[in-house]
C-alpha cells in the first residue's frame with residue numbers, strides 16, 4: 198500500500214477536526230506547538246543521522262519527518278496548496294548561486 202502526502206495531510210487534518218481516543222496525532226495537537234516543534238526538531242536530527250547510515254534509514258526518517266511536518270502545518274492552519282503555491286512562485290526563478298563567491 199502507498200500513501201500520498203495529500204492523503205497523509207488529510208488524515209492528520211481529520212484527527213484535528215475529530216480527535217480520536219489513543220491517537221498519537223491528537224496527542225500532539227493537545228500538547229501544543231512547542232511539543233510539535235520539538236518533534237520536528239528531533240525527527241530532523243534523526244533524518245540527518247539516518248542519511249549518513251543508509252538509504253533505507255533515510256527513507257524511514259523522511260516518512261517520520263513528513264508526518265510531523267504535516268501535523269505542524271495542520272496545527273498552524275497551513276494547507277498543502279499554500280506550500281504548492283510557494284513552490285510554484287519559485288519555478289523559473291533565476292538561481293543566485295553564481296553571485297556567491299563561495300560557489301564552485
Ligand SMILES: N=c1c2ncn([C@@H]3O[C@H](COP(=O)(O)OP(=O)(O)OP(=O)(O)O)[C@@H](O)[C@H]3O)c2ncn1[C@@H]1O[C@H](COP(=O)(O)O)[C@@H](O)[C@H]1O
Nearest residue numbers: 205208209212217219220221222223236239260261264265
Ligand atoms: N504516519 C504516521 C506516523 N509516523 C510516525 N508516527 C508516530 O510518531 C511517533 C514518533 O516516535 P518517537 O519514538 O519519536 O515518539 P514517542 O516516544 O512515541 O512520542 P513522544 O513522547 O516523543 O511524543 C511514534 O509514536 C509513531 O507511531 C506516526 N503516527 C501516525 N501516522 C499516520 O497518522 C495516522 C493517524 O495516526 P493516529 O493519530 O495515531 O491515529 C496513521 O494512520 C498514520 O497514517
